[in-house]
Amino acid sequence: MIRGLRIEVHEVAENILEIKDLVVKYHTDDAVIHAVNGVNLTVKKGETIGLVGETGAGKTTIARSILRILQTPPAKIWGGEIIFKDEDIMQKTEKEMRKIRGNQIAMIFQDPMTALNPIERVGFQIAEAIGLHNKISRAEAERRACDMLEMVGIPMERYNEYPHQFSGGMKQRVVIAMALACNPELLLADEPTTALDVTIQAQVLEMMQSLKEKLGTSVILITHDLGVVAQTCDSVAVVYAGEIVEYGTAEHIFDHTAHPYTIGLFNSLPKLDSTEPRLKPIKGLMPDPTNLPKGCSFCERCPEAMEKCAEKSPGVTEVAPGHFVKCFLVGGE
């Protein structure tokens, strides 16, 4: 799979992140939760890749594995490699990781209401991150924090205010400013706009897009909103029950959707120009991650399921250059 990608992108910039066969499990008292089951993913320099999937599909677990901020226990990375700029993150010591987190790889958390420290001034929270990773004076860190605030459209007079004095959209912008403060090479954005209203979402997405272009950051955007993906992503990975079931350029995935799950996701969206009296949901629910089926994890909900789908898990097929699908319908042997 990785080789296939290299062929397609040989002239484009190098890979900044490669995830190979990542397996993460959560060990609880009663059961083992199979959260991520062999994920392969490549992020190129300057690329925005969308991780799409339902609640519990393992999207956030993948992102947290990259930063190694999974709570261990119960979570444990069972296997795989995460190569960031030719170095395996798994092999790093905690001390080395602290230098990477927030500096080279930053994360925007889902809920801006809880991601900020309520008893510190917002400006200080940004300056703190800058001061931690750069050998500069406090005044210099503060000046850079002011610049960051201005960049995300918050007047620097509000530097000394507390998070509760900000609205949801502004808090999210502070979180973004904090994440971008050290010019990270990779930004993990975990549902950055889910908690926001549509008009504010449009502002925040627009801002992230222009900042990305200005700073050349690579972004992994975690979302369940296919509309947001269409608007912002270069490529898309569809996650289902801890596996990537379809992966390719955004254009290819939207135009030549191949996996039945992805097709189901598109069909269940209410369309603005639809005249049909009913939506077409995917029947059933995602399988219990403590007890995944032997065969394809989507088999029980799949309208196209065949006998062999319940028997064994399909392999990955490259249906078009750079477009990978994990399904027997397109091969998958």
Add this chain to the structure above:
Amino acid sequence: MAPLLEVQDLKKYFKTGAGLLHAVDGVSFTLDQGKTLGVVGESGCGKTTLGRVILHLLDLTDGKMYFEGQDITYPTRKELRRLREEMQIIFQDPYSSLNPRMTVSEAIMEPLIIQKKLNKDEIRAETKKLMDTVGLAERFENAYPHELDGGRRQRIGIARALALKPKFIVCDEPVSALDVSIQAQIINLMLDLQEERDLTYMFVTHDLSVVKYISDEIMVMYLGQVVEKAPSDELFRDPLHPYTQALLSAIPIPDIHQKRERIIMKGEITSPINPKPGCRFAARCWLASEECNNPQVLQEIAPNHFVACWKANNADY
């Protein structure tokens, strides 16, 4: 025939330390039986408060309400009890709106027990029927909410709302907390129920694509006031208020080739505490001018299409 629900100039103000918060400020509409009114707006625009005032979960400040032609503005205790059977609510968050200590069947039979009209066996039978109606398998009868996923929990919420056979249901963001594939299941269930039982919905949401799908008429709210009201198709085809236009253009469309001109508004919703008399959207409006300092009233621009913006009258802005 009188409309099922009529609301006239409804107001709900909250007293705060900083002054009067105008949560709902002069909202009027009528709603016929079997129809769905969509109420859209951003957080803080008063859409949830509106639903709660109509159901008498909050006391109103001013205005009039009629249900089936009867004045229900200030009901007596007895009248309110009867009204509760007719008007119900489905809450936004199926995680926090269910009692974690009640099993599925206990939660669904609770309204029937309070109603005191059926005996024990009848209640049990009715509960089974309700579970079947909303698509909850019998094996979940003794399950607790934490054992179920969001979709199933929302089905409990719907069953509870249906238990007393209401005519009118306020649906307060019933699918916002759910994944798209589950969201579609619940929306279809609600549409089926409406058809079977001739239900009337007031569908409160911030999700514009969902509201278009389910509503006959849509009311757009901004800071406690209705800025535009129109039949669903017409609103999407020909939005006239600048706020509606911005709102519609902000919906991310899951289509990679359809790159739209997006109207990015400056700033955010302003404070609803002691608002100025003029147009409340003016501070964010890219078309704002002197005239916007005057109060804006809803005017019928086309049949059934109401807009509260003086510019909408001058067609060529």
